[in-house]
Structure formats: structure tokens, C-alpha cells
Amino acid sequence: MLRILHTADWHLGQTLLGQPRHEEQQRALDWLLEIIEANQVEALIVAGDIFDVASPAEDARKMYNDYLAKLAKSCVKWVVIIAGNHDSPRMISNVKALAGAFNIHIVAIPAPAEKLSDDLIELHDPTSDELRGVVAAVPFLQDRYVRSSSRDQTLEDKELALTAGIHAHFDRLAEACNAYPKDVPVLATGHLYATGAKAREGQDNIYIGNIKNLNATQLPSRFDYVALGHIHRPQKLPGAEHVTYSGSLIALDFLEASDEKGVWLQDLEAGKSPDPQWIPSTVVRRLKQLSGTSEEIIKKLKAFGVRHIEDEFTPWAEAVLVDDFADEKRRNELRQAAQDAGVKLLKITRQRTAAESTPLAPEELEALDELSVEEVFARKCADVGIPSDVQKRLDRLFHTVVHDARTGKTETT
Numbered sequence: 455m456l457r458i459l460h461t462a463d464w465h466l467g468q469t470l471l472g473q474p475r476h477e478e479q480q481r482a483l484d485w486l487l488e489i490i491e492a493n494q495v496e497a498l499i500v501a502g503d504i505f506d507v508a509s510p511a512e513d514a515r516k517m518y519n520d521y522l523a524k525l526a527k528s529c530v531k532w533v534v535i536i537a538g539n540h541d542s543p544r545m546i547s548n549v550k551a552l553a554g555a556f557n558i559h560i561v562a563i564p565a566p567a568e569k570l571s572d573d574l575i576e577l578h579d580p581t582s583d584e585l586r587g588v589v590a591a592v593p594f595l596q597d598r599y600v601r602s603s604s605r606d607q608t609l610e611d612k613e614l615a616l617t618a619g620i621h622a623h624f625d626r627l628a629e630a631c632n633a634y635p636k637d638v639p640v641l642a643t644g645h646l647y648a649t650g651a652k653a654r655e656g657q658d659n660i661y662i663g664n665i666k667n668l669n670a671t672q673l674p675s676r677f678d679y680v681a682l683g684h685i686h687r688p689q690k691l692p693g694a695e696h697v698t699y700s701g702s703l704i705a706l707d708f709l710e711a712s713d714e715k716g717v718w719l720q721d722l723e724a725g726k727s728p729d730p731q732w733i734p735s736t737v738v739r740r741l742k743q744l745s746g747t748s749e750e751i752i753k754k755l756k757a758f759g760v761r762h763i764e765d766e767f768t769p770w771a772e773a774v775l776v777d778d779f780a781d782e783k784r785r786n787e788l789r790q791a792a793q794d795a796g797v798k799l800l801k802i803t804r805q806r807t808a809a810e811s812t813p814l815a816p817e818e819l820e821a822l823d824e825l826s827v828e829e830v831f832a833r834k835c836a837d838v839g840i841p842s843d844v845q846k847r848l849d850r851l852f853h854t855v856v857h858d859a860r861t862g863k864t865e866t867t
């Protein structure tokens with residue numbers, strides 16, 4: 455039996471509407487260490503997105519390095535870390551050799567077919583050298599690693615080739631694992647979007663080449679457990695309950711606030727269906743979007759503040775004015791009410807009414823700087839008259855490009 459803990463999507467260095475999350479992230483990592491010690495975890499799996507951006511700030515890098523040092527001193531015998539789409543493979547591998555000396559294995563770029571065994575992490579007991587388990591580590595698979603493209607391929611052909619390439623990668627790893635004795639548990643870890651996974655609306659940049667990239671029910675049976683990252687909502691996949699997402703460690707934005715955060719604890723035995731135990735995190739900052747007229751929002755702010763008056767972290771809110779003006783007087787009233795309620799108000803926006811959202815006559819043209827880039831793109835597409843199925847794909851591609859530009863990523867997915 456091998457006791458593992460599965461976490462992912464730390465997004466160290468993330469900020470929300472300009473607010474740093476450093477303190478919460480540090481507390482969440484400390485909590486994780488407490489869970490590790492309390493349960494005498496043997497192997498920790500971190501399924502990608504260690505950092506929020508490819509070039510994280512200095513304090514986020516320090517948090518990562520310091521944490522690896524703490525893990526090295528903990529009861530954990532092995533750590534396996536893979537790169538997610540937010541991570542710069544080179545950046546998270548900076549300490550690969552040093553970490554490797556402490557049984558912390560970082561896999562950032564998938565090994566080429568002829569060196570596939572590099573991505574099979576053998577968990578040898580540090581004392582007895584007994585082989586206790588194997589981890590097939592699959593970092594975020596960029597298009598170019600799994601698919602050879604040709605110019606005359608249609609978009610559909612490319613998507614199919616990509617999915618086939620990703621499955622082939624997992625299949626090859628499982629096949630290589632057949633060399634190990636049958637009683638050695640094997641788990642896989644990856645960072646991608648599996649069919650059937652429920653992502654919250656609007657989580658951007660989740661596809662590789664626009665599609666759900668993995669069919670969990672078709673993964674090789676040699677994998678006793680599959681620890682995934684990428685989707686921020688924790689879940690077991692329907693029809694393949696040994697395939698799970700741990701979700702992000704803290705709620706990364708207002709839309710994730712209603713999801714519980716935590717980690718999966720799992721005692722792994724070869725050939726036995728796993729029954730991962732969910733451990734909810736106790737490190738929580740309450741985030742809430744409050745909408746209505748300014749009067750309604752003020753009431754909601756008070757109730758929200760009272761509910762969380764004892765919380766470790768000041769609750770954060772975003773106010774969305776509906777059917778009301780967003781003049782300076784109302785904004786000041788909202789700010790004051792938030793302050794009195796012990797709530798930090800990060801943003802005040804106003805929802806456009808249906809009448810305002812209809813296309814404008816030329817004489818009412820808005821200034822370009824009043825529109826978001828998404829709005830400009832949507833209107834341009836509407837002008838051109840693009841079929842709806844093509845539009846969906848275009849939207850995804852556009853969001854990927856905008857997201858990468860905003861997060862400073864140079865490699866698009």
C-alpha cells in the first residue's frame with residue numbers, strides 16, 4: 455500500500471483585482487504540510503500550475519523554493535511535480551537537479567518517445583530500496599509535443615490528431631509500466647481537460663487546441679489512479695472514478711468562490727479500485743459578487759460582513775450595480791458601507807441594461823476605450839456574420855490569446 459496526497463493548481467503569485475494572495479497561499483501551503491504530517495503521507499503529487507504566470511514575482515519563487523525545502527524535511531518520501539500550462543517549464547525546472555537529490559521529482563517537458571522512461575518516476579523506499587510505486591508523469595502537453603501537423607489538415611483533422619497524440623502518450627507510458635511487477639501500484643498525473651469534467655464557466659485557457667483532450671474512460675487500465683490538474687473544481691470523473699481533479703488550492707476568483715477547496719488522500723494498491731478521501735481546506739478567504747441596486751448591495755454587504763466577522767482573512771467583495779446609476783455618490787456610499795461591514799470592496803461595476811446592449815446606431819457610436827477587448831471582438835465578429843459553430847472556436851482562440859497577453863505568456867497553447 456502506498457499513501458499519496460494529490461493537489462494541483464497552486465497558482466503561486468496570483469493577484470485578484472490587484473490584491474496579492476501571498477498570505478493566503480502561504481497559509482494554504484502550511485495547511486497542506488499539516489495534512490501531510492497528520493496523515494503520514496508518503497508521496498505528494500502536484501499536478502501542475504505551480505505558478506500563476508511564466509515569470510512569477512520574486513516572493514512567489516521564494517515561496518516555492520522554501521516549500522520544497524520544508525517538504526524535503528517532512529515525512530513525505532517522494533514528491534512529483536509536473537508543469538501546467540501556466541508554468542514556464544524552464545523556470546520550474548531551475549531547481550530540478552537540487553530537488554532531485556531530495557526525492558523531489560520535477561517533470562516539466564515530456565520526454566521524447568525514445569527516452570520515455572525518463573517520465574516514469576520510480577518510488578524506491580529510501581531505506582530498503584523496495585519499489586513501492588511508479589508515477590507516470592505527464593506535464594502539460596503542448597500541441598507540438600504530441601502532433602505532427604501538416605498544412606492540408608482541416609481543423610477537425612488536427613483536433614482528432616491531437617487527441618490521438620495525447621492518448622498515445624498515456625498508452626505508451628502504461629505499456630512501459632508493464633515491465634514492473636503486477637503488485638506495484640502505478641499512477642499517472644497530467645494537466646489537461648478531460649471529457650466530462652465540469653469547469654466553472656469562464657475558466658479561460660483550458661483547452662489544448664480547442665478540445666477536451668482526454669477521454670478518462672479510455673485510459674489504460676494499468677493506471678490505478680490518475681491525478682489531474684487544470685480544472686479548478688475538485689471532482690471524480692463520471693465513469694472513471696479513479697481519475698480525479700483536486701482543483702485549485704484556494705479560490706482564484708469570484709466565480710470559484712462557491713467551490714470547496716481541498717486535496718485527495720488515497721491509499722493505493724495495485725489492481726484495486728481506489729476510494730480517494732476528500733480533505734477540505736480550512737484556509738478560506740470569502741469572495742462574493744453582490745448585485746442589485748446600491749441600496750440592495752449595501753444590505754448584502756452588511757450581512758456578508760456579519761457572517762464572516764470572525765474569519766482569518768478579510769472577506770472580499772465585488773459590487774455589480776443593476777438597474778441603478780454608478781455615479782460617484784453611490785460609489786462612495788458603497789465603499790463606506792463595505793468599510794463599516796469589515797469587507798474589502800475590490801471593484802464596483804455596472805451591468806448594462808438590455809436596451810444599452812443592443813447595437814448602437816452610427817450616430818451613437820461609443821469611444822473604443824469604453825469597450826473591453828472582448829466586446830470589440832464580439833462586435834467585429836457580429837458585423838462580419840460568422841456561423842455560430844465557427845464563432846465558438848474563434849472565441850476560445852481569442853480568449854487564449856488575450857489571456858496569454860494579459861498574463862505575459864509568450865508561448866500560446
Ligand SMILES: [Mn+2]
Nearest residue numbers: 463503538684
Ligand atoms: Mn490552473
